[in-house]
Amino acid sequence: MTDMNLVPGQVINTIKENLAHVRERIRLACRASARDESSVRLLLATKTVPADRIRVAVAAGETLIGENKVQELKQKMPLLEGLPVEGHFIGHLQTNKIKDVLKYAHCIQTIDRLDLAEKLDKRLQFEGRSIEAMIQVNTSFEESKFGVHPDNAYDLIRAVGKLDTLKIKGLMTIGLFAAEAEKVRPSFALLRSIRDEALSEGILPPEANELSMGMSGDLETAIAEGATIVRVGTAVFGKRIYPDSYYWNERQG
Numbered sequence: 146m147t148d149m150n151l152v153p154g155q156v157i158n159t160i161k162e163n164l165a166h167v168r169e170r171i172r173l174a175c176r177a178s179a180r181d182e183s184s185v186r187l188l189l190a191t192k193t194v195p196a197d198r199i200r201v202a203v204a205a206g207e208t209l210i211g212e213n214k215v216q217e218l219k220q221k222m223p224l225l226e227g228l229p230v231e232g233h234f235i236g237h238l239q240t241n242k243i244k245d246v247l248k249y250a251h252c253i254q255t256i257d258r259l260d261l262a263e264k265l266d267k268r269l270q271f272e273g274r275s276i277e278a279m280i281q282v283n284t285s286f287e288e289s290k291f292g293v294h295p296d297n298a299y300d301l302i303r304a305v306g307k308l309d310t311l312k313i314k315g316l317m318t319i320g321l322f323a324a325e326a327e328k329v330r331p332s333f334a335l336l337r338s339i340r341d342e343a344l345s346e347g348i349l350p351p352e353a354n355e356l357s358m359g360m361s362g363d364l365e366t367a368i369a370e371g372a373t374i375v376r377v378g379t380a381v382f383g384k385r386i387y388p389d390s391y392y393w394n395e396r397q398g
């Protein structure tokens with residue numbers, strides 16, 4: 146079922162070419178902002194992408210994948226077992242899915258409310274371990290997007306920081322979804338300024354400096370604004386049949 150040979154050769158080639166192209170875009174964007182290439186990691190947003198296609202990307206050297214739905218994470222991670230892959234959770238997390246997400250995710254990027262963090266902490270204490278986490282901030286002020294309101298981000302970071310089982314790595318945002326990449330820049334700049342202030346105030350520990358932001362259409366802008374993780378789906382795996390609102394909006398999700 147996960148045999149890469151079942152992926153048509155044309156699709157394998159397309160994924161590899163797309164990856165090379167995205168890698169080149171990242172390289173150029175880093176150069177343009179005089180950043181070291183190794184300061185930006187590529188996370189593949191693999192929603193709706195079958196495991197055998199993900200394996201193609203892994204065979205090409207990719208190691209980070211992000212899933213939006215616990216069900217998909219749960220289904221695919223076992224099919225990728227034994228591969229050097231880190232699964233991140235990048236979707237809206239409901240508290241009734243905590244056990245499963247903890248089983249399969251290496252990092253939860255979407256901590257956006259304290260009750261969620263506390264429930265994760267409780268479960269992790271029970272399991273006697275910790276997990277990497279990021280705080281999701283709603284930098285676009287759109288109601289349909291999840292994430293803590295920027296005004297409340299510092300309080301949330303401080304509170305989550307007190308939970309030993311959640312190792313905060315930094316901040317994540319989706320940003321304003323716009324046809325023009327330039328329109329999203331203020332979202333990314335806002336996330337960076339929240340991180341910088343939280344670091345300088347000591348609310349975030351020095352090592353929690355990650356910024357997960359930027360997607361297929363705007364990764365250059367995100368890198369210019371300081372992204373350390375860009376999350377790319379379409380540019381590698383092609384268009385999805387579901388609109389993103391299906392994944393980003395609770396009412397439809």
Ligand SMILES: *Cc1c(COP(=O)(O)O)cnc(C)c1O
Nearest residue numbers: 190235360361376377378379380
């Ligand atoms: C789908 C998704 C991405 C990637 O979007 P593309 O436009 O396909 O690159 C990034 N982040 C999140 C949270 C997503 O749901």
